Amino acid sequence: MNIYAIRALYQFEMARTWRTLMQSIASPVISTSLYFVVFGAAIGSRMVEVDGVRYGAFIVPGLIMMSLMTQSVANASFGIYMPKFSGTIYEILSAPVSALEIVLGYVGAAASKSVILGILILATARCFVEFDIAHPVWMMVFMVLTAIAFSLLGFIIGIWADGFEKVQIVPMLVITPLSFLGGSFYSLSMLPPMWQKVALFNPVVYLISGFRWSFYGVADVSIGISVAMGLALLAVCMGAIWWIFKTGYKLRA
Numbered sequence: 001m002n003i004y005a006i007r008a009l010y011q012f013e014m015a016r017t018w019r020t021l022m023q024s025i026a027s028p029v030i031s032t033s034l035y036f037v038v039f040g041a042a043i044g045s046r047m048v049e050v051d052g053v054r055y056g057a058f059i060v061p062g063l064i065m066m067s068l069m070t071q072s073v074a075n076a077s078f079g080i081y082m083p084k085f086s087g088t089i090y091e092i093l094s095a096p097v098s099a100l101e102i103v104l105g106y107v108g109a110a111a112s113k114s115v116i117l118g119i120l121i122l123a124t125a126r127c128f129v130e131f132d133i134a135h136p137v138w139m140m141v142f143m144v145l146t147a148i149a150f151s152l153l154g155f156i157i158g159i160w161a162d163g164f165e166k167v168q169i170v171p172m173l174v175i176t177p178l179s180f181l182g183g184s185f186y187s188l189s190m191l192p193p194m195w196q197k198v199a200l201f202n203p204v205v206y207l208i209s210g211f212r213w214s215f216y217g218v219a220d221v222s223i224g225i226s227v228a229m230g231l232a233l234l235a236v237c238m239g240a241i242w243w244i245f246k247t248g249y250k251l252r253a
């Protein structure tokens with residue numbers, strides 16, 4: 001394995017983040033902070049507790065996970081799509097770099113940026129609401145697992161897309177709605193029985209539930225099922241990328 005190639009791609013993508021701090025870091029943190037201000041500090045103080053947790057604190061894991069998923073997809077998809085759009089992808093294709101090394105470089109950088117962003121949002125949330133983290137190790141496990149899985153998904157979208165519209169359509173029409181309907185702002189127990197069963201078909205529910213459990217020890221589904229669903233999602237994305245390159249798909253512009 002060409003470690004130097006992986007490191008070069010990783011460092012290039014990370015350097016692009018530091019050059020665009022306002023877009024890559026500041027904008028998502030500020031946008032999520034508005035949710036903390038409105039739902040946490042303003043509305044949350046007037047709402048009843050959810051599963052024994054103050055509402056302002058209850059939504060913190062959901063908001064972090066929502067930002068983590070959307071930014072992971074965006075970082076990875078734009079990271080691989082922009083070289084295709086500008087034509088610089090041919091420099092990578094002409095280099096002695098395998099498909100696996102390309103994936104590791106781009107997905108590793110996208111996941112790293114998303115985890116950094118998640119930690120920054122977590123620190124920012126402390127300025128608006130008080131909360132505890134009962135299982136910090138599991139919190140990091142869910143954060144890293146989600147970042148890698150959705151970065152892989154974003155990489156697939158970036159390969160598939162042949163225009164900016166396709167790069168943006170999946171996060172806007174799929175990821176964001178699934179996040180909002182996945183329990184970011186509410187517990188599944190607050191839904192009617194029929195909709196509770198429907199919500200269980202949403203894979204995001206399991207990630208948010210497990211992530212919330214790492215904070216407060218409460219969850220809508222079993223922690224074991226949440227971990228299994230996260231690993232299953234990761235395996236599906238890895239299998240999809242393997243199939244794409246196995247069938248001879250090229251990273252063409």
